[in-house]
Amino acid sequence: MIERLVPAGVAGAEAFDDVLPHLPDHRELALVRGRPDRVVRQFTAARACAHRCLEVLGAPPGPLLRTAGGAPAWPAGFVGSVTHCAGYRGAVAARAPVWAALGVDAEPALPLQHGVLGLIASAGERRMTSRLLGERPELPWDRLLFSAKEAVYKAWYPAARQWIGTSAVTVAFTTGGLLTAEVRPDRTPPPPARRRAEDGGTVWAGGVAARYTGRWHVEGGLLLTAVAVPAGAPTTAPGAVR
Template identity: 30%
Template structure:
């Protein structure tokens, strides 16, 4: 991993979110100033958390500028989710060495999700928590099951972020079941139970990319 990971992350994610979405990156190993409304949520944060949060907000403001929106504060809600300005939809993600943010107009984008993870195997002891039985069966057939499990984890994080603005509901990993299309680097996530406004069986599709030691997963559904 290097201090150029944020650039690599942007290169990976950009082809996945072309069109209605503005995308930007920032380096969480650097220093950025959080706006006062944002800093309120970080009064007791350790330096690493403060850097990641501030870099994520800096990336978001770069994306807002690219979209033609004002670069204003993006506070953190009580649920720890970003509070986006009215009429905007967004998603922020980070690792220790890279931050990405994507934004779009609410009238054009229904769902927007973004997740970034190090391309490292998922710990075996997390598999029962993260993956359903069907997913574990699929993993057993993969050449690198640990990496594939990390991909499923990232997809579920991405889909959760995308759907949360509509459902405002917390749920466990097994609420979603993922089908991965390795050839097309895409996926479909099915709800295994009702999470209003989503019903059991509803699907959310997305795309992913792996490279430079990173996994990027994305959801973009137009209105």
């Protein structure tokens, strides 16, 4: 699935089970010590996908640990994103001189629980999903919207180091598999105190802070969304202060 979404220069790897090509690094396992076995297996299988991407790109070997914000700590000179859900584990990675940011998210291809769409979508996005549902009723457009916002956040946070809520991300789809998104941090509620202390990143004065393009795909009971930002592209708009 993932090869349908990644552009040239981006390595992708995926797995539909938790069979590992080799034993996981003990330093990575320490990140999930004490968690349920199901979580550990998903985590290590997703990390194995990330390592396959990095090997393809010629990155030096080593553990893929975490940043202070909880995201994977990619080796210097590389960017990437990891995802996992029931029945799927995947990762994308690229050289930073070619691609500035990546985000990928996988979800079961099922509608969201009743009431969730109203919590994550603007009025315009709700109208969009209703229209698309009329055009292609076999697809869970509400879940695709949620997934796209997750993928955008994964691309946004490593660069901006600022927590944003789903209301800060506005997504538009085409029925042909494309998506676009804008981030407006001023539309998100104030973050929890813990996140304020961790982030310490950019403060936005208002307006569109970043724009993203990407793709979506649904197959075999799973859906996948991904965004990619070329290096040198203006990932953020004027109005930011540090």
